[in-house]
Amino acid sequence: MLSDKVKEDIKRVLNNYANKRSACMAALQIIQGVKGHLTDEDMRELAQLLEVNNVRIQEVGAFYSMYNVAHPVGKHHIQVCANLPCSLLGAEHLVNFIERILDIKVNGTTPDKKFTLSTVECLGSCATAPMMQINDTYYENLTEEKVRDILNSLKK
Amino acid sequence: METVLLKNLNRPGGHTIESYLGGGGYAAAKEALRMGPDHIIQMVKDSGLRGRGGAGFPTGLKWSFIPKEVFPKYLCCNADEGEPGTFKDRGIIEYDPHLLIEGMIIASYAIGANSACIYIRGEFVFGAERLDEAIKEAYQKGFLGKNILGSQFSLDMFVHRGFGAYICGEETALLESIEGFRGQPRKKPPFPAVWGLYGKPTVINNVETLSCIPSIILKGPKWFASIGPEKSPGPKLYCVSGHVNKPGLYELPMGTTLREIVYVHAGGMRGGRKLKAVIPGGVTAPLLTEKELDTPMDFDSLAKAGSMLGSGAVIVMDETTCIVRSAYIINRFFSHESCGKCTPCRDGTIWMTNVLKRVEYGEGRPGDVELLEDLCASIFGRTFCPLGDGAVMALRGALKNFRDEFVYHVEKKGCMVSGGFGPA
Numbered sequence: 278m279l280s281d282k283v284k285e286d287i288k289r290v291l292n293n294y295a296n297k298r299s300a301c302m303a304a305l306q307i308i309q310g311v312k313g314h315l316t317d318e319d320m321r322e323l324a325q326l327l328e329v330n331n332v333r334i335q336e337v338g339a340f341y342s343m344y345n346v347a348h349p350v351g352k353h354h355i356q357v358c359a360n361l362p363c364s365l366l367g368a369e370h371l372v373n374f375i376e377r378i379l380d381i382k383v384n385g386t387t388p389d390k391k392f393t394l395s396t397v398e399c400l401g402s403c404a405t406a407p408m409m410q411i412n413d414t415y416y417e418n419l420t421e422e423k424v425r426d427i428l429n430s431l432k433k
Numbered sequence: 434m435e436t437v438l439l440k441n442l443n444r445p446g447g448h449t450i451e452s453y454l455g456g457g458g459y460a461a462a463k464e465a466l467r468m469g470p471d472h473i474i475q476m477v478k479d480s481g482l483r484g485r486g487g488a489g490f491p492t493g494l495k496w497s498f499i500p501k502e503v504f505p506k507y508l509c510c511n512a513d514e515g516e517p518g519t520f521k522d523r524g525i526i527e528y529d530p531h532l533l534i535e536g537m538i539i540a541s542y543a544i545g546a547n548s549a550c551i552y553i554r555g556e557f558v559f560g561a562e563r564l565d566e567a568i569k570e571a572y573q574k575g576f577l578g579k580n581i582l583g584s585q586f587s588l589d590m591f592v593h594r595g596f597g598a599y600i601c602g603e604e605t606a607l608l609e610s611i612e613g614f615r616g617q618p619r620k621k622p623p624f625p626a627v628w629g630l631y632g633k634p635t636v637i638n639n640v641e642t643l644s645c646i647p648s649i650i651l652k653g654p655k656w657f658a659s660i661g662p663e664k665s666p667g668p669k670l671y672c673v674s675g676h677v678n679k680p681g682l683y684e685l686p687m688g689t690t691l692r693e694i695v696y697v698h699a700g701g702m703r704g705g706r707k708l709k710a711v712i713p714g715g716v717t718a719p720l721l722t723e724k725e726l727d728t729p730m731d732f733d734s735l736a737k738a739g740s741m742l743g744s745g746a747v748i749v750m751d752e753t754t755c756i757v758r759s760a761y762i763i764n765r766f767f768s769h770e771s772c773g774k775c776t777p778c779r780d781g782t783i784w785m786t787n788v789l790k791r792v793e794y795g796e797g798r799p800g801d802v803e804l805l806e807d808l809c810a811s812i813f814g815r816t817f818c819p820l821g822d823g824a825v826m827a828l829r830g831a832l833k834n835f836r837d838e839f840v841y842h843v844e845k846k847g848c849m850v851s852g853g854f855g856p857a
Contacts, residue, residue: 293550293591294613295631301613302596306555333613340615340772342597343555360517361716361762362674362748398599398766399517400556403674403746404681413558 279322283307287326297327301337305344313352314345342397351386351393353431356410359396362403371407372396374421378428391432434660437648437668438641439684441529448563450570453531459576461647465539466584468650473543477646479654481666486511486602486639487714487743489665489732498626499544499634506546507635510537510643511607512553512560515599516715517766518746521670522640524682526553526560529644530567534590536643538576539650541588544636548589552607555596564592599770603818604637606772617774618818641670661687665731673699675749676706688729691721695749706751710834714743716763717823719830720750740830755850756835757842760828761789767824778821781812785828797843805839806832 279287290303304327308319315338324331338346355375359368372394376382379392386393402408405417409424416427441447441456453459465473478493499506510533514522525533533551541549553561568590571577579587598616600606605619608630629635645667649657658666669687671694674680678700685698691711695701702708710720713730719740721728728738735742750759768782785808792801805828813825832839841849 293593294611296613299611299613302610303594306594306596336615337613340598341555341595344596359762360766361712361759362518364758364762365675365748365750365754398769399515399519401514401520401523401554403518403520403672403748406674406680410556415559 279308279319279326280311283311284326287323298329298333301327301329301334302341305334305338309344314347314349316347349386349390352391353411354393354395356395356397356400358398358400358402358406358408358410360399362399363406363408366406368396368407371409371419371421371424374424375428378425392428434668434684434686436684437652438525438532438644438670439529439682441532442524442682443528448528448530448567450531450567450574453529454574458531459535459574461650462535462538462576463582465650466542466582466586470543470545473539473650476649476654477543480645480649480657481654481664482642482645482649482657483665483667483732484639485641485645485669485745487516487717487741489742492638492642495626495638496540496544496636498624499636500627501545503634505548505633506544507630507633508537508541508544508546508549509604509607509611509630509635509637510549510551510640511602511604511637512551512557512640513595513599513602513607514557514640514744515554515602515770516717516744516746517763518672518674518712518715518748519744520672521682521745523557523560524670525640525644526557527563530563531571532644532647533564533640534567534571534576536646537590538581538588539646540636540638540643542584542586544634546636547587549591550611550630551590551592552601552611553592553594554601555594561592561594568592598772599766600772600818600820603820606818607637608635615772617772620817661689662729662731662733664733669730670745671698671730672744672746673749674746676703676751676754677701677749678703688731688734690727690729691747692726694730694747695726699747699749702749702751704751706753708749709752709754710750710756710759712746712748712750712827714741715746716748716766716827717741718743719826720756720834721830722834739833741826753850755793755848756831756838757789757793757848760831760839761786761793763827764789764824767820767827771820775817775821777812778816778818778824781808781816781821782824784808785812785824789828792839792842795842795846797846799843801843802832802836802839 287304320334324334338344408417482492483489601610601616606616610616625635768786809825
């Protein structure tokens with residue numbers, strides 16, 4: 278069930294667009310912002326709200342890689358950039374390092390559901406490589422020591 | 434050179450409207466609203482400004498294609514900066530959002546659009562927040578909304594966040610995405626100037642392109658045209674990353690040589706190592722080597738050198754870099770970002786990545802290098818949009834200059850550079 282607050286926020290973004298359907302991406306972002314991922318039920322409800330067929334919402338959710346469809350991620354979603362500029366400066370070592378200290382593999386989530394580790398393509402922060410994004414925040418110019426400190430502060 | 438695009442980058446609070454106004458901001462918009470649309474378009478044409486998103490199409494000409502008698506019209510700013518190595522638009526958005534907004538006001542007025550949208554990639558959460566705040570400020574001060582500065586011209590502006598799809602940087606995929614569809618490119622023609630957002634005339638310009646507009650209005654097209662080469666003038670943002678001492682964002686005259694960018698501005702090679710290869714314009718651009726370092730970084734000179742300016746993202750690789758591994762990482766990116774619309778790109782890029790992966794990890798089979806070349810030939814020119822071509826161009830650049838490294842990987846089951854496999 279979508280909360281009244283979510284529905285209100287969706288109504289507000291409708292004003293930006295020429296038709297209801299166009300608000301689909303923004304609406305999914307609002308829903309994910311609250312729940313961390315998207316469920317079938319929520320997408321069906323959104324389809325009704327935007328007056329489009331359910332499959333239209335599903336296909337958008339499936340196409341864009343930042344929507345977590347049906348796959349809940351941990352409280353802190355660690356996304357390490359693995360593209361060329363970061364790779365040149367040791368992104369793979371960083372990924373291995375995080376795998377070791379969290380004891381999970383890439384695409385895995387810790388048993389306490391606190392951390393999910395992913396690798397992603399370029400995040401547009403190449404002059405401060407290597408870097409990662411945890412939820413909405415960028416962490417740049419990373420070293421093993423920095424990563425350990427960041428993860429320790431989030432573990433609390 | 435006096436900087437115009439990055440002048441507010443290091444000013445504390447430079448992103449606020451007070452600071453922007455204090456530095457003479459929105460004077461260009463005021464001036465432009467008095468000039469009339471045709472005069473502005475002529476000025477932009479005279480300046481010689483070419484689109485900074487990668488294709489280098491003349492901006493004034495693009496604006497002039499918009500039919501006068503069809504309503505409504507739209508302006509879309511392409512801030513879906515996703516080409517690996519590129520972070521120039523992010524710099525403007527986060528630290529000087531009003532420069533972009535002012536450019537967009539002028540562009541909208543010139544083409545007759547009353548609605549403007551900034552399409553920003555989903556990962557730039559901070560940038561999207563900065564833009565939302567800046568747009569709000571601009572409304573409060575009367576630079577957006579109804580009857581701007583008493584000119585009878587009205588403009589609404591909003592931010593649309595992408596959500597993880599490189600392909601939405603392709604202009605028609607971007608339009609699909611704003612309309613609430615999957616971001617897959619449309620057939621061209623008709624071009625967006627005729628059939629764009631909701632089937633209406635639409636101009637799509639890059640952040641850096643639009644940010645050049647205020648200075649063209651204030652300083653004049655002659656000033657702009659006097660910077661850099663005659664055929665592609667103006668200031669240009671170069672994003673330098675990789676094995677250099679001072680990676681970063683540099684505003685320099687268009688046509689600055691690669692050598693000057695790497696050795697003067699970016700402080701030279703890290704650890705004094707030897708330069709092996711440079712990608713001059715984002716991973717799509719074929720790599721260049723030491724002997725091509727004196728190439729001026731502009732659209733035409735780089736095309737002549739067999740590469741492209743693209744987004745101006747300079748990725749520098751030193752002698753410790755395995756080109757096979759770089760090619761694999763670049764190709765993996767393209768196969769990940771292929772939208773799935775056409776077969777040569779959807780299946781071809783995945784096939785190339787699989788072959789590159791086994792070559793990189795010492796499992797290459799005899800004939801794999803020839804297979805890669807064959808795949809390149811089968812994909813190039815046969816894809817719906819330039820993404821598939823981009824994957825081929827990148828790989829062909831690597832094969833042209835470093836074919837022996839690929840062959841070595843296949844035959845010796847090991848890396849020519851590191852001796853092992855995987856990350857050095």
